[in-house]
Amino acid sequence: FMAFAMAGTFLAGDGLLYYIFWELALIPIYFIALIWGGGNTEERKKAVVKFFIYTFAGSLFMLVAFIYLYQKQYSFFYTTLYNLRLTSTEQNWIFAAFFLAYAIKIPIIPFHTWQANVYQKAPAAGTMLLSGIMLKMAIYSIIRWQLPIAPIPAIQYQYIIVGLCIAGVIYGSVLALKQDSLKKLLAYSSLAHVGLIAAGVYTMTLDGLRGAMLQMIAHGFVVVGLFFASEIISRRFNTDTIREMGGIRIQAPKFTSMFMILVLASVALPGTFNFVGEFEVLYSLAQTNIWLVVIGGTTIILGAFYMLRMFQQVMLGEQNAKVFADINFSEGLVMVLIIGVLLFFGLYPKPIVDFISPELERTLIYIKQI
Incomplete structure (x- = not known):
């Protein structure tokens, strides 16, 4: 339904x-x-x-x-x-x-x-x-x-609206830094990412709209992958609290490797799908006002900091007293499919770009007809 x-x-x-x-x-x-x-x-x-x-x-x-x-x-x-x-x-x-x-x-x-x-x-x-x-x-x-x-x-209130969106990027990132709940950290991380996507849309440029569309698809895959991974961790450890986790890498190396790829995709590492959309969104902000891209770009720095720190606290360290079984076939299949999409379109986004660009160009004609 x-x-x-x-x-x-x-x-x-x-x-x-x-x-x-x-x-x-x-x-x-x-x-x-x-x-x-x-x-x-x-x-x-x-x-x-x-x-x-x-x-x-x-x-x-x-x-x-x-x-x-x-x-x-x-x-x-x-x-x-x-x-x-x-x-x-x-x-x-x-x-x-x-x-x-x-x-x-x-x-x-x-x-x-x-x-x-x-x-x-x-x-x-x-x-x-x-x-x-x-x-x-x-x-x-x-x-x-x-x-x-x-x-x-x-157009009249563009700077106010884009400013609100970018404020959400910084606000979401700062709150994510302070979270001890894995799900809440990912929620505020999502708030920061979608704030940047919305800012790209309101630039009303082809790069902004196309970057936002690409980032929407990429974020959809990576955030589902991260929440799926967090659910696996929560079920194994029977807790959502980050400070009660740790030591997973020793017990589950396959899961750790897959989770690391999702974390790197989330922070828009070049070669992942998120980088393509985020780069184009930031480029559209630079076309609008250079200060918008300077402030909006903090999402990359802050995102890398809180996501890698979360990975360190959750996955690394000495072996946890709680037993953590490595992922089974069905869990691994889901993770591999998501990672496959993120890497394939990170290296070759042309099929999606060619598919969405003509309609976005037609939409821009209506937006600019004033």
Whole structure:
């Protein structure tokens, strides 16, 4: 049901259908996190209800925007909405309504307060769906719906919006440094990465949009791999606390090697898929303002620091008193497939670049037609 709703969100060309699928995706993830999540039941309920209310409330503003647009042309189809001649004031309100829905879902600070707790409380499958695909619905929607329909405010307030996104990069990285929970560390790491992706989208350049699309796909694979690995560790050690881990390398060399590749991909090591998208996003920020890339580039330094420190604390050191069995065939197969994608497209991203570039160029024509 979750996959059905998310696929519908990405495939819908009709605004009303898109909104229905967008909201449908909330229902299964609510129950996945509520029923099968971990930790204290009351805390889990609070976290999941907060997430539901936040995202549902933000989406209602988007529905109002769609209703208003429908009255202009009596069509919800995206190309019809692109061709509407809206005044600057109308675009401001439409942009704000869409931005609220997407900023909560991504999330962009200060709309992020639901994220870390839900990521921690949700089961592994729920966290993978949230971080790997669900937040990409919002970034994709900025390109598909928000920017082509309301480009004027996106240009007028570009520095403010990109500034918020980059603030999320630094904020997420700093918080990740302070975490003792493996899942929370990965949640704040995800917040930092998606902040940079959103900043790339709002540069409204071909490099920014293409880099964001590539980084969305790459981040989807690497974050699912990291949460999958964290679930393996948590189940073996029966804890999510980093300080209670360590010494895994001695007992599980195969798992350690695979986890190391995922960590290096996460920090955008050249040769991995994440490097391709992150480089293009940073290049687009440099085209907009050199200071944006200087500040945004701190994600590479901070990311390398907290991810490698986490690897050291979790995987290295003396053998832990708890027994850690090396990965079995099914776990290894999942890890190898994810790593294979990250390395293949890191060395040869051309198939995806050729596939997405023509549509992004067409979208940019609508964004620049003011």
